[in-house]
Amino acid sequence: MSLSKDDVKKVAHLARIHVAEDRLDGLAGELNQIIGWVEQLSEVDTDGVEPMTSAIAHDLRWREDAVTDGAQPDKVLANGPATELGFYVVPKVVE
Amino acid sequence: MIENWAPSDMPICCAVGCAREVGAQLVSLGVNRYILAYDDEGSLRRKVPKMAYTVKGETGDWEVVVGLEVHAQISSQSKLFSGASARFGAEPNENVSLVDAAMPGMLPVLNAECVKQGVRTGLALNSKVNKRSVFARKNYFYADLPQGYQISQYEEPIIGEGEIEIDLEGGETKNIGIERLHLEQDAGKSLHDQSPTKSFIDLNRSGVALMEIVSKPDMRSPDEAAAYVSKLRSILRYIGSCDGNMAEGSMRADVNVSVRKPGEPFGTRAELKNINSIRFVRQAVEIEAKRQIKLIEGGGTVDQETRLFDPNKGETRSMRSKEDAHDYRYFPDPDLLPLELNDAYIEDCKATLPELPDAKKHRFIDDYGLSPYDASVLVAERETAHFYEKAAKASGDPKAAANWISVELFGRLNKSGVALVDSPISAEQIGALIGLIKDGTISGKIAKDVFDEMFQSSKDPGAIVEEKGLKQITDTGAIEAIVDTLIAENQKQVAAYRDGKTGLLGWFVGQVMKQTQGKANPGVVNQLLRSKLDT
Numbered sequence: 347m348s349l350s351k352d353d354v355k356k357v358a359h360l361a362r363i364h365v366a367e368d369r370l371d372g373l374a375g376e377l378n379q380i381i382g383w384v385e386q387l388s389e390v391d392t393d394g395v396e397p398m399t400s401a402i403a404h405d406l407r408w409r410e411d412a413v414t415d416g417a418q419p420d421k422v423l424a425n426g427p428a429t430e431l432g433f434y435v436v437p438k439v440v441e
Numbered sequence: 442m443i444e445n446w447a448p449s450d451m452p453i454c455c456a457v458g459c460a461r462e463v464g465a466q467l468v469s470l471g472v473n474r475y476i477l478a479y480d481d482e483g484s485l486r487r488k489v490p491k492m493a494y495t496v497k498g499e500t501g502d503w504e505v506v507v508g509l510e511v512h513a514q515i516s517s518q519s520k521l522f523s524g525a526s527a528r529f530g531a532e533p534n535e536n537v538s539l540v541d542a543a544m545p546g547m548l549p550v551l552n553a554e555c556v557k558q559g560v561r562t563g564l565a566l567n568s569k570v571n572k573r574s575v576f577a578r579k580n581y582f583y584a585d586l587p588q589g590y591q592i593s594q595y596e597e598p599i600i601g602e603g604e605i606e607i608d609l610e611g612g613e614t615k616n617i618g619i620e621r622l623h624l625e626q627d628a629g630k631s632l633h634d635q636s637p638t639k640s641f642i643d644l645n646r647s648g649v650a651l652m653e654i655v656s657k658p659d660m661r662s663p664d665e666a667a668a669y670v671s672k673l674r675s676i677l678r679y680i681g682s683c684d685g686n687m688a689e690g691s692m693r694a695d696v697n698v699s700v701r702k703p704g705e706p707f708g709t710r711a712e713l714k715n716i717n718s719i720r721f722v723r724q725a726v727e728i729e730a731k732r733q734i735k736l737i738e739g740g741g742t743v744d745q746e747t748r749l750f751d752p753n754k755g756e757t758r759s760m761r762s763k764e765d766a767h768d769y770r771y772f773p774d775p776d777l778l779p780l781e782l783n784d785a786y787i788e789d790c791k792a793t794l795p796e797l798p799d800a801k802k803h804r805f806i807d808d809y810g811l812s813p814y815d816a817s818v819l820v821a822e823r824e825t826a827h828f829y830e831k832a833a834k835a836s837g838d839p840k841a842a843a844n845w846i847s848v849e850l851f852g853r854l855n856k857s858g859v860a861l862v863d864s865p866i867s868a869e870q871i872g873a874l875i876g877l878i879k880d881g882t883i884s885g886k887i888a889k890d891v892f893d894e895m896f897q898s899s900k901d902p903g904a905i906v907e908e909k910g911l912k913q914i915t916d917t918g919a920i921e922a923i924v925d926t927l928i929a930e931n932q933k934q935v936a937a938y939r940d941g942k943t944g945l946l947g948w949f950v951g952q953v954m955k956q957t958q959g960k961a962n963p964g965v966v967n968q969l970l971r972s973k974l975d976t
Contacts, residue, residue: 360768361589362582406778411517411554414524415538422537422644425544432533433641436584439631 348378494662495703498734503700505730506707507666508620508658509722511673512651513683514627514691515558521626521650522549522592529689533643541648543587548776555650556780558682559599559624560790562652565680565797566673568603568619570787576624576777580770585629585642593653595771598623599780605676606799607668612813617669618657627651652683658697658707663726667719670694671821674719675798679823693717696750698729699743708733709743713750713757725750729757801826809839818847825861828868835872838879845871849889853896865899866892874902887911887959914961917969920953923961924969927952938974946970 349357354374358365365373419432428435495502520527523540540547563570575597578590600622606614629647631640654673660666674692677683685692694717699710711733713725728750733743748757796804798820805816805826819829829846833839850871854864874891877883883891883906894905906912914920927949928935938945946967953966 356768360580360582360770400775400778402778404778406780407550408553408556409524409550411519411552412524413519413526415519415540416525416536419532419534419537422534422539422542428639430641431635432535433632433635433643434534434584435636435639435641437640438633438636438638439584439640 348381349374493703494664496700496730496734499738501702503730503734504703505662505726506658506699506701506710507660507662507726508697508710509656509660509666509669510695510697511654511656511670512627512693512695513562513654513673513677513685515555515624515650515652515682516684517552517554517558517650519552520648521552521555521624523648525648527649529691531645533641534645536645537647541587541644543589549592549774551777551780552650555624556599556782557790559622559652560782560787561680561794562654562677562682563600563603563622564787564791565676565682565794566600566603566605566619566622566654568622569601570782571597571599571601572782572784572787573597574599574623574780576774576780577771578774579625583628584640585631585644585647587629587644587647591626591628592774592777593625594623597779599782605669605672607665607672608802608813608817609664609668612817614813615659615665617659617665620655620657622652622654625651625653658699658710663723663730666696666726667723670719670722672798675821679798680794687717687719690717694722696722696725696729698726698733700730700733700737708737709745711743711745711757712747714747714760716750721750721752724752724755725757728755732757795823798826805829805839809833809843811840811843815843815847819843822861828861828864831868832871832875835869836875836879837872838875841875841878842871845875845892849892853893865897866895867899870895870901877902877906881913881962882906883911883913884959884961884963886963887913890959911960914957917965920957920961920965921969923953923956924949924966924973927956928973935974946974949974 351370351374354365354370354377358373423429423432423434426434493504495504497503514527515521517527519525520538520541523538525538525541526536528536538547540549560570574594576592577595579593579595580590582589598621600619602621603619604616605619607617608614627646627649629642629644631642633640635641656669660669674685674687677692678685683692687693693715696713696716697710698713699708701708711729713729716722716725729748736743744759747760749760750757801820802813802816805811805819806813809816811819820826825846829842832846833842836842850864850866854861859865874888874895877891878885878888887906888902891902891905891911894900894909895902898905931949931952934945934948938949949970950963950966953961953970954963
């Protein structure tokens with residue numbers, strides 16, 4: 347598997363990371379190296395081995411259904427670049 | 442105020458539908474070939490060959506194929522992965538924890554109640570509970586999704602395949618396949634009309650637990666789609682896993698519509714997003730099918746896309762604005778381990794289920810002799826079914842109780858906009874009224890007047906009959922006297938009757954009733970008139 351310059355451009359856009367046009371080739375090269383490195387794992391014979399989802403042998407933790415959080419709009423909004431009337435304010439997202 | 446339950450240009454919930462290749466697995470389950478017609482007594486009268494729903498185009502008849510994805514908010518106190526309140530209608534950003542706002546380092550912890558309600562719902566939909574399911578991240582960028590991904594379930598949902606029965610016109614039923622049910626987070630809400638250049642974001646809904654229930658593409662008409670949503674809503678409300686309030690958005694449907702010539706493979710489907718009433722589901726299917734047929738017959742092709750149904754304009758419009766919107770890059774959420782359930786847990790969930798609408802419907806048909814149609818109307822809401830059973834028991838005549846409730850009571854409640862819980866007439870009073878008819882105290886006609894009075898005053902029927910002197914005259918002597926006078930005073934009519942105009946009997950009956958203010962026992966009146974006129 348290898349990434350093209352266009353793939354990198356698309357992935358960057360999906361993640362909303364700005365990458366300058368002249369850096370795309372270099373980044374594609376670096377990412378391909380990483381992919382190649384990880385792909386070495388495919389050499390290992392994993393037939394009959396259950397996929398491991400976590401390093402800890404533990405059940406998923408559940409919590410009781412109770413309201414224990416919230417009622418702190420000031421804290422929630424504190425890091426918003428723009429807020430108004432208790433809302434986050436962002437650039438218009440529909441035409 | 443324009444509100445977006447889901448991002449308008451990046452639908453949050455179509456990936457499941459996209460993953461399921463159309464046409465790959467059409468399952469047609471026990472579709473009835475006949476409409477069964479019933480008479481007033483609820484007895485089967487005839488079988489009428491069922492006419493499949495088709496839409497006429499210029500090139501012939503088209504069949505409509507519908508599959509639905511319904512999002513149902515789980516009735517829980519707190520959110521799926523945080524302890525913030527899941528309540529509707531709070532001040533903006535009031536019900537938001539730092540988990541919901543996706544602050545760095547915050548971790549999701551699963552709400553046990555949401556798992557339980559998901560499993561109970563799966564069982565109520567006769568579907569397979571998967572003992573192992575996996576939460577996955579569905580990645581997309583949108584202002585009301587602060588995490589940058591929605592935690593959902595993808596390849597391994599909590600509930601797998603099953604089927605439910607839907608009720609159609611004339612007591613007909615059809616089985617509709619369930620593809621899956623999975624748990625996922627709701628997104629926040631964007632308000633677009635507060636400013637010309639800005640959008641306002643409220644995260645109160647962000648992280649609220651949803652069940653996405655995906656049907657198989659088994660529906661073939663607008664009515665079937667509407668009946669499916671009705672039945673789903675009824676089941677969810679019975680078991681209490683969702684309040685089914687479509688107006689508040691706690692239940693909304695994405696409707697997949699395609700058309701084809703009968704017998705041909707499935708056509709390309711369009712997805713109509715976020716439809717929030719059963720009536721709109723029906724309209725949307727109808728309008729979208731017509732659009733697709735016109736498009737295809739005009740030489741065009743249907744795009745697989747997301748569309749918006751506009752009930753005011755009666756049209757659907759394309760919502761797609763970005764071509765790469767559907768690249769969700771699902772992967773298992775590393776913050777959450779797989780969800781594992783054991784048999785004992787599933788059995789415990791099963792034990793908490795009440796009698797479900799279909800089981801109740803069949804019991805009403807078998808035990809009370811109701812028609813399938815009456816039974817399906819009476820079981821749609823749990824409260825109605827309960828009310829009916831109380832009245833049926835109090836009256837000793839279940840069929841009469843069904844008629845009085847579904848015709849007389851519902852008619853008056855609808856007309857005055859009163860809900861059944863606030864009904865001025867109790868189930869016991871309906872039972873008592875039927876008792877008065879049965880023991881001959883009042884006639885069926887007088888009973889309707891008594892019922893009107895009961896609806897006004899909430900008084901017991903016995904008291905009303907007593908107060909107004911409505912007791913039926915069964916004293917043959919009294920009625921006979923009236924009949925004799927009537928015959929003596931109307932010799933012309935008597936002669937006409939005896940000459941063969943036997944239809945005049947009704948006129949005589951009417952006269953007696955008029956003189957007795959409807960209180961004469963109609964059976965006695967008929968019998969007396971006949972015996973005197975026919976000699």
